[in-house]
Amino acid sequence: MTNILLVGIGGFLGSVARYKLGSWLLLSADARFPLGTFVINVTGCLVIGVLAGLAERHAAFTPEAKLFLFTGLLGGFTTFSAFGLETVLLLRRGEPLVATAYVGLSVLLGVAAVWLGIKTIEWLPRWA
Structure with a gap:
């Protein structure tokens, strides 16, 4: 319960x-x-x-403290910071192909998923 x-x-707070x-x-x-999102993402990564x-x-x-800072505070501020950290950790672990796949797939599939979500709602009949 304390961790939650x-x-x-x-x-x-984030x-x-x-x-x-x-x-x-x-x-x-x-x-x-989108300067706000950009600055927030870069600041969170720093x-x-x-x-x-x-x-x-x-x-x-x-x-x-790690749970509070990394998962809570920075997770609330921007999950992009976690994405950046995970990518750097993959690179430091000597896995550039995995890091490249992670970045590429995250961006491409993330944008595609947003597009699909919007299109799904557009295809549905209006409620009122």
Whole structure:
């Protein structure tokens, strides 16, 4: 139960941070480029990289702290950071083909799945 609370509280804080930063960036951004999402994703990747480096080099976090920070806080802020970390870990493990497949398939199938979801709703009859 404690682990669920750690993830939930971290996720709440990360989601609120994403919302606030995204709202602020939306006010100052060119509407043609999704600056808010872009900055959030890159920032999340930088933060997860720093935290992963600290965890690896200095054993800086307990398992509970990792759950709160990585799964909860950063998971709520952006799952793209987890995607970035997993890709780097695959590369560092000496698996460039797996990393390339992971990146390519994630992007292609993710975009295709969004398209399919939208099309599925378009194909269904309207409710009212």
